[in-house]
Amino acid sequence: MPPAGRALPCVPIAVAPNGGRRTKADHPALPIGPAELVRTAAECLEAGAAMIHVHVRDSEDKHLLDADAYHAVIDAIRAEVGERMVVQITSEALGIYGPEEQMAVVRAVKPQAASLALREILPGTANEAAFADFLLWMKTERVAPQFILYEPGEAVRLDALRRRGIVPFEEPPVLYVLGRYTTGQTSTPADLLPFLAPGQPVFRRFMVCAFGRHEAACTIAGGFLGGGLRVGFENNLTLPSGDRAAANADLVDAVRSGLEAAGITGMSGEELARDWSSL
Template sequence: MLPPIARIKVALNGSRRPGEHPALPCTPAELAVAAREAVAAGAEAVHLHPRDAGGLESLDPADVGAAVAAVREACPATPIGVTTGLWITDRDVAARQGAVAGWAQLPPVRRPDFASVNVAEPGLTDLVGTLRSLGVAIEAGVWSVEDASALSIVDDLPRILVEVMSPRTDAAAVLARLDEIGVRGERLLHGEGEQCWPMVALAGRLGLPTRIGLEDTLTGPGGAPVSGNAELVRQALSVWAAPD
């Protein structure tokens, strides 16, 4: 069972290149430190993109296991999730499916509690089935009303990520569509880049949890650079809780 998030999940690194920010965590040790600091600042769950020895995003079991184990040791009571982004396998659906299926070799301490699955990417139903067979909970990433409609083919998801990447995306319309077709599961609303801070504020007004971290933005709500993930978490909690 995936515990609900009351306010904030931290997204530690995303697809950013090593060195893109001085505090961007890539190695297991760096991810562990960043996660511990973010959780101490108020994050209730951790999302990360594992990397290989060269710093590239990876779904390989060894890389996933190393990242998850390091963060779990640092934050033993905090749910840990990873990406399944198709770009990591150069959009090769079979390669992604094989890599994720390989997580079966990982012992529980090295296996993520949840994984994010982008609804717009091909291979959705097979990937969901594999993750469920592994006991890994699923967050469905929804980028549009069309993505929300596509969730009618997948039942009983614990969390839906309403992800606003563009000002053209109407978050209210996506949320309404999820309700209209009866999709269950917790809603988490967040944005990236210029949409990040407006979505944190909107999530607070709607009473929905949100996400923040160096994956989403390198600056605070006023545009100033931030020191790292922990500072972003602290600022997001203030924005989320601010009165209308």
């Protein structure tokens, strides 16, 4: 039992159900269009997810940043689940879009939340002023950012930007990515340790995502330390047993069950929305 007066953390579970790379050739249940994403959102909400991380595709099922496509998916999900899930769009470049296009789609959609890969949206120092204006707009419009960090050095860089006032959020949400989008990548829980090492910036609102069959172990390790968990077909198709998951909800259920077995509860979508609205 935890010491008197100290409770175990209540942490959010997010689902990343499709990403921008995989297709139905990788898994027939990978959701692509609005109808499939709506069904996935409802199933994952029931399994314990507080947030859905949405990618949209073009007519050839390729990665797309498009305001109309995002509005169609967001409206459809909201019609099904109401405000019980945070709906987050991606601004991921995927080697197709530049920082200006990434920021423009977020402005055009004005979503509840948006993920921002720091290395993509601010690849150098040349566009720091535009990036600062963009983040100030997000703060004013109450669009919650989540900064995607692929290595500990990016966490140091984000903290430096925060200290300089470029990032106007005192405690910005972040996502620690354990590994890379490479063939056969399999993350392990130890990959989280460099992000949490002594001397590293401390981000209270952190989530963890990982690749391969140890996704559950990696993200649950983050949950034990008070972080959120992001799972789904974007990064992994396999259950902890090694069997292929039939649906995204199976991956959500696996981590929710693991947390509950340790006495940790999952945060609701409404609770996550309230927390991020206070940024």
